[in-house]
Structures are given as C-alpha cells and as structure tokens.
Amino acid sequence: MSATAPVSDLAHFLRSRRAGLAPEVVGLPRTGSRRLYGLRRAEVAALAGISPEYYTRLEQGRQRRPSPEVLDALATAMRLDEDSRRHLHHLAAGGAHQANDRAPVDPPTVPKATLRLLRSLSVWPAHVVTPMRDILAWNDAAAWLHVDFASLPTRYRNFAWFAFCDPRAPDLFADWHAVAHSNVNRLRHALAADPHNERGRQLVAELASQSSQFKAMWDKHDVRGPHTGSKTFLHPQAGPLQLDYTAYVIPGRHALELVVLTTDENSPTYAALTTAASQRRDRVIAHPQWD
Incomplete structure (x- = not known):
C-alpha cells in the first residue's frame, strides 16, 4: 500500500x-x-x-x-x-471510501472579503493557506517576512515545500525543526480528513523523495490541526522577530485558513514591522491571485 x-x-x-x-x-x-x-x-x-x-x-x-x-x-x-x-x-x-466515490472538487479560491482584509493589514504579516499547506494569497508584510511568494513557481508556493526544500528556510526560522515538524503534522491531519486528495498525495510523495528529514518526520505519524503559537524569525535585514500566529478557518468546503502574525505593540518586533511597512508605502506589488 x-x-x-x-x-x-x-x-x-x-x-x-x-x-x-x-x-x-x-x-x-x-x-x-x-x-x-x-x-x-x-x-x-x-x-x-x-x-x-x-x-x-x-x-x-x-x-x-x-x-x-x-x-x-x-x-x-x-x-x-x-x-x-x-x-x-x-x-x-x-x-x-474509494477515490471514485468522491465528487469532483473545484479549485479553492479566496473570498473577496478575505482578500480585502489581507490588503488592509499593512503591519501584520498574513496569508491564506489550504489544508495541504499551499499558499493562495498573502499581503506585502508576509512577503517581506518570509519570501517573495510571487517569485516562486505556483506548485512550490507551499509551506511544507519551503520548509524542507528551500535553502533559505533553515536560516529564516530560529527553530527550523519545530516549524518543519508542524508542517508535517498539519499534512497528516489534512490527508486523514481528505485521504484521496491528489494534490496532497503527490506533495507527500515528492517531499519524501526530496528530503530524508521529511520522510523521517512523516514516518513518526504525529498529527495536529489548526492552532495558535509563536515563532522566532531570523530576518536577514531586521534580525530576530518574535511573532504569535493564529489560524482562522474560513467558512467553506475547502477549509482554507487565514493566518495572521502579531506581536506586542511595545516590542522591538513591532517596531521592525512598522518600519518595514512605512518603507513599502510607495511600492506597488502585483499579486497574481488578486488580478
């Protein structure tokens, strides 16, 4: 099997x-x-x-x-x-259940109201992700914090893929192992709920062939659903940033999540985020999924 x-x-x-x-x-x-x-x-x-x-x-x-x-x-x-x-x-x-018992599912789309909310968040990094960890939409703060997602091929706009296959990931996350393991746990959770999801099955197969670390974590069979927590980012320009994240499930058949990262407004991290936001005010970045 x-x-x-x-x-x-x-x-x-x-x-x-x-x-x-x-x-x-x-x-x-x-x-x-x-x-x-x-x-x-x-x-x-x-x-x-x-x-x-x-x-x-x-x-x-x-x-x-x-x-x-x-x-x-x-x-x-x-x-x-x-x-x-x-x-x-x-x-x-x-x-x-068998795969052929499942009705065809349309590709997920981000609600316009959610896209408007993303645009309005100038300081807080935020993105929309599928259960299989595919990144569908993001704001400028998220691109600044993580990576310019628009520069990645669509199939690689995925947090699990980024964690295990992008050489920038271990330098970006202070606790890379915890971040990587969390993505594996989320994939396990998603595929249990949707075991015949072709995108998820292909992603797991590709990651297992590309990364021995992914395969070792996958074989542990740990699992976790949407949750809150904290991450420390080692940003190449701003240095260490401590951020709390919360995943909000968007109503709909695709179980999309809006993930927002915040911090105490008296913290050095908040100062770094606001400085970065002010420097982006004159920039216009086209997000393909917003066209």
Whole structure:
C-alpha cells in the first residue's frame, strides 16, 4: 500500500502511538524483562476493553471498519489528545471510501472579503493557506517576512515545500525543526480528513523523495490541526522577530485558513514591522491571485 493509503495509515498510527506510550503513563509497572519502551498489544487491548486478537488485526490492517466506540476506547487507552483522537476517527472513516466515490472538487479560491482584509493589514504579516499547506494569497508584510511568494513557481508556493526544500528556510526560522515538524503534522491531519486528495498525495510523495528529514518526520505519524503559537524569525535585514500566529478557518468546503502574525505593540518586533511597512508605502506589488 502507498504511504497515504487510509488502512495502512490507521495501522501505522496505532503502532506508532503504542510504541511511544510508556507503561508508567497508563499505570502499568515496568518490569526488568520488558525490552520494549512502549506498550504491548495485549496491554493496549486490555486498556481499551477489546480482545488482543481484534487489536492485532487493526494493527495489521486486516480489520477495516472499527466502530466509533472502539476508536474512542483506543484513544482513551492511548492517552490521545483531541487532534490525535479526531485523526484516528478520520483514518478509520477514510478506509471506507474509494477515490471514485468522491465528487469532483473545484479549485479553492479566496473570498473577496478575505482578500480585502489581507490588503488592509499593512503591519501584520498574513496569508491564506489550504489544508495541504499551499499558499493562495498573502499581503506585502508576509512577503517581506518570509519570501517573495510571487517569485516562486505556483506548485512550490507551499509551506511544507519551503520548509524542507528551500535553502533559505533553515536560516529564516530560529527553530527550523519545530516549524518543519508542524508542517508535517498539519499534512497528516489534512490527508486523514481528505485521504484521496491528489494534490496532497503527490506533495507527500515528492517531499519524501526530496528530503530524508521529511520522510523521517512523516514516518513518526504525529498529527495536529489548526492552532495558535509563536515563532522566532531570523530576518536577514531586521534580525530576530518574535511573532504569535493564529489560524482562522474560513467558512467553506475547502477549509482554507487565514493566518495572521502579531506581536506586542511595545516590542522591538513591532517596531521592525512598522518600519518595514512605512518603507513599502510607495511600492506597488502585483499579486497574481488578486488580478
């Protein structure tokens, strides 16, 4: 099966969560004879209230339709957070559908109201991104902070691709590993919700062939949905910039996100952003997606 096949992913996810869960976390003793760091299959099955044989079939991909009750029991037994619990349900649901059952989906477009909002944000970097991390629209502040997205081929306007395949990324992000891992986790989340997304499947395949670091992170099978957080950028002109980001989901079938980066208005980062914004006032940059 391919790396993104739903049944294979369900089995892989269960194995990876079990292997990473120490016995002490669930109240089990660690005996001297134990060679594994994580739990045994029988231990997970007992914690979830299912038979070891049934759980083994799940991990081997031979049991394709676990009930929601079984999935919730496994999520509780494995101490999954809310993102991982939803991911487990998405993986199980994805295995019940075939690619040819899905209706054609029109390419995503950014609502005009969102584009107007982007234009109005002169200081705060902001962009619109798809679940597969494709960058659809951005303001001048985002181009100044990250990279001139308009200079990139359309297929490479993608945050996961930028993180792993653009040589500028490790120099831009103070914690490149955390940023890269976050993009992998978001791709996992998106493909579980839309397992037959051709763009996502191709992107994962290309990144795995281009970057051994991506493949290693992908194989960990971590997952996370939209969230808030902080990043430190090492800007080539402005130096270190500490920014908080929030992803706002735009209503619609494509689950686009408007991501806005802000900071305290008394901080050096804000001073750098306002200085950069004032220097851009006489510039006119054409954004193809706004034409």
